[in-house]
Amino acid sequence: VAAEAMQKAGRLKSFDVAQIVWAFAKARRSAPALLDALAGRFLSHKKQWTPNVCSAVAWGYAYLGHAVPELHAAIAEFAAMHMGRFSAPELAALLWAFGKVGQEAAHLVDGAAPLFAASVRTLASEQLQQVAEVYVMAGREGGELFAAITAEAERRQAALERSSQA
Numbered sequence: 001v002a003a004e005a006m007q008k009a010g011r012l013k014s015f016d017v018a019q020i021v022w023a024f025a026k027a028r029r030s031a032p033a034l035l036d037a038l039a040g041r042f043l044s045h046k047k048q049w050t051p052n053v054c055s056a057v058a059w060g061y062a063y064l065g066h067a068v069p070e071l072h073a074a075i076a077e078f079a080a081m082h083m084g085r086f087s088a089p090e091l092a093a094l095l096w097a098f099g100k101v102g103q104e105a106a107h108l109v110d111g112a113a114p115l116f117a118a119s120v121r122t123l124a125s126e127q128l129q130q131v132a133e134v135y136v137m138a139g140r141e142g143g144e145l146f147a148a149i150t151a152e153a154e155r156r157q158a159a160l161e162r163s164s165q166a
Helices: 001-012 014-026 032-043 050-065 069-081 088-101 106-122 125-137 143-165
Strands: none
Touching: 001 143, 014 032, 014 050, 032 050, 032 069, 050 069, 050 088, 050 143, 069 088, 069 106, 088 106, 088 125, 106 125
16 A cells, blocks of 8 residues: 555645555554655645644654654644634644654744634543643643643543433
């Protein structure tokens, strides 16, 4: 599969790259040469980038432990310019990925706090964990945000206890 993707890499659009990277990450299969080729292809199609595509690519590379500094820096720049277009789950995945690969994104972490605090009820437990990890990795206190996460965790626990008693 990796060899076939390498042959077709020159024809891929940013969405295609995101799908391939995401699939390799989900399968836990790293193919360094392919990932490097895909990073180059992705960087050459910045006009096609969307928050969803950038989050998927950053997450996939981070999950596979394959850092491409130029790629992550470009995605961070895109995210800074388009912060308001990202959903809370997309931003959680993106910032988690940046933390894992060492991409400096403190300005994004700080800017995302209000979005995360307002979205805790809509985030899955895994996404809440990612958000908390992001703030810890960035060395941020996250005061109001952590208070919102704690309150949501308590709400979910109480709902679970009520449903188990019924």
